[in-house]
Amino acid sequence: MQKVDCLIVGGGIVGVAVARNLQLTFSHLKCLLVEKENILAKHQTGHNSGVIHAGVYYKPGSLKAKLCIDGLKRIYEYCDENHLPYRKCGKIIVAVERDQLARLDDLFQRATQNGVQDLKMLDSNQIREVEPNCRGIRAIHSPHTGIIDYGLICRHFGKSFEQMGGRIALNFEAEKFLPSGDASYPILVQSTTNSTFLSRYVITCGGLQADQLATLCGGSKNPTIVPFRGDYLKLKHGTDKLKINGNIYPVPDPRFPFLGVHFTPRMDGSVWLGPNAVLSMKREGYGLFDFSIRDTIDLAFNSGLRKLAWKHLGYGLGEMRRAYSLSATVRELQKFVPALATDDVERGPSGVRAQALSADGNLVEDFVFETVDTGDLKNRILHVRNAPSPAATSSLPIADMVVAKAKECFNL
Template sequence: MQKVDCLIVGGGILGVAVARHLQSTFSHLKCLLVEKENGLAKHQTGHNSGVIHAGIYYKTDSLKAKLCIEGLKRIYEYCDANHLPYKKCGKLIVAVERDQLERLDNIYRQATENGVQDVKMLDSNQIREIEPNCRGIRALHSPHTGIIDYGLLCRHFGKSFEQLGGRIVFNFEAEKFLSSDDASYPILVKSKTNSALLSRYVITCGGLQADQLAVACGGSKHPTIVPFRGDYLLLKKSNKDELKINGNIYPVPDPRFPFLGVHFTPRMDGSIWLGPNAVLSMKREGYGLFDFNVRDTIDHALNRGLRKLAWKHMSYGFGEMRRAYSLSATVRELQKFVPALTVKDVERGPSGIRAQALSTDGNLVEDFIFETVNTGQLKNRILHVRNAPSPAATSSLPIADMIVAKAKECFNLE
């Protein structure tokens, strides 16, 4: 049976960044990353909008703000050093109604306090200079916000991990974490296909499966991971020149609701994504409008925190569901920023699933949550990353540093 020093579970950008940094920091360790799919970046990493965020929205001096700002800088540096493509296309946060101006001013003040570089406020004429098809009263401009193919970046992290001496195994869905009879390799990890290996230590970065991986080790059921699907529209290729979008166009977020709202996002392949909405998915990894899983649906029904969240945001939820099935409802929201857009200009595009940690009181968990097994033979041998909140992709490199530092402390690595 294969024996390794440290097993990393999860082939999304965070798991691969952690594996790469762990192998680089502790070169004497034999590290192995396992992924249940047949390649890296198959879920959240490969289905997100690809925005490199600048750290605008997050509370001053918060960990999320600091990690995002550092993450942006390090992604650009990594891409430059390794000749990976990205675009600094910028971002506008546009106020289209006067009651949004105070919120926009607060965001601007917060962004400057966070140290976001070169942000400035634009008037309606300056908005049109950057985005000729966009209309608004005022807008916050972030020129260093960018776009990237996070799947490509994740796979490059994986290549770097392997060059450092690590190994990646696909089609291994870790299901059981048991005590072994080998004192030197005390963790027996079994997959759903009965493959097995032994490890000294385990780090899980399971994303949509984070809570289930923790429970499989005897950990807490809470916080639970609730999957929210975001459906995008695409600007038709025949209309891209006429309705040219140069950079990201975002609304002023409403603090009463948990998501940012629909926006315009250019992609590295030249396409323009419009959206997304945010609806509860009846399947953890279900990207279709009608995807359904019995177990996941029952879990939702029994989730007390989810019932509280749904009750608190019922009207918002119905609006998001309407936009999931109605192109015209989504286009009406987008027309607030680009009035020339019509239903004829768009078609249905891809969808992504966001792993949202939810507490029992019905609040979305915005903090980082780590959990260790602290009883029996596996005590201080397994570290679960139960929540690494957005913008985790942008912040993946500094978050990986933080997780490896936590693992060093937990596992007493030298």
């Protein structure tokens, strides 16, 4: 039976960044990353919008704001050092109604306090200079917002981890975490295929499976992970009249839990439009009709979800309508680009967001860590139960934070 010093569960960008940072910080450790799929970045990392966020939205002084500002700087530096592609195409956040102007001004002040670089407020004419097809009253321009392929970055983190001496085991779905009876390697990690490893310590970064991994070790039921699917449209090829230069975003409405539809250019030259945000009946279900009996039962018995759904019933129904109606989504997008027509779009990909939810029905927007603090595995297992957006942008500083937490928890 193979023995390792630290086993990291989860091959998304946060898990791989943590593994890489841990191996870099403690080079004497034998670190192993396990991933249940046959490739890294199969789920959230490989299905997100690919935006490098600048830190505009977050509460000044908050951990999310600090990590995003640092994360943007470091992801660009990492790409430059390793000759990895990205585009610093910028973003405009556009007010299309006068009642949005006060919120836009507040957002500008918040971003300025966060230290977002080179922000500028644009008038209607300046909006058209940046995005000729976009219309609005005023907009915030964030020139350092970029786009990237986070799947590519994640896999590069993985190669870097292996070059440092770490190992990656794919097709290993961790199912049990048991006391091994070995004082030196006290944790037995078993997969669904009965493959096993012995480890001194374990860190889980499970994303969509984060709560289930924690409860497998006797952890708290809450916060639970609720999967929200986001469906994108795509601009059809050949729609040159609708050229989009950078990201076009709405002014967020604080009454609602999600951002709203936006225009997102991609590294392959395509443009994604959306997404909506609808409850997914399967944690890793990317199709409109994907369904899991187990996941659906979990959702049905989730009292926090019922409270959230009742609170935002009207908003949720609108999101469901847009999930099945291209024209409904296009009408929202036309507020920003009036020339867009339903014939210009086609259905694009979907992603599923792991949204942590408290028992009282509130979205958990902060980081949540949990350690096993009883029994034979006390202070041996650390769970990353929530790493909220913009986790991909912030993956490198998040890894610093998780490794510091592990050093404290495991007394490394």
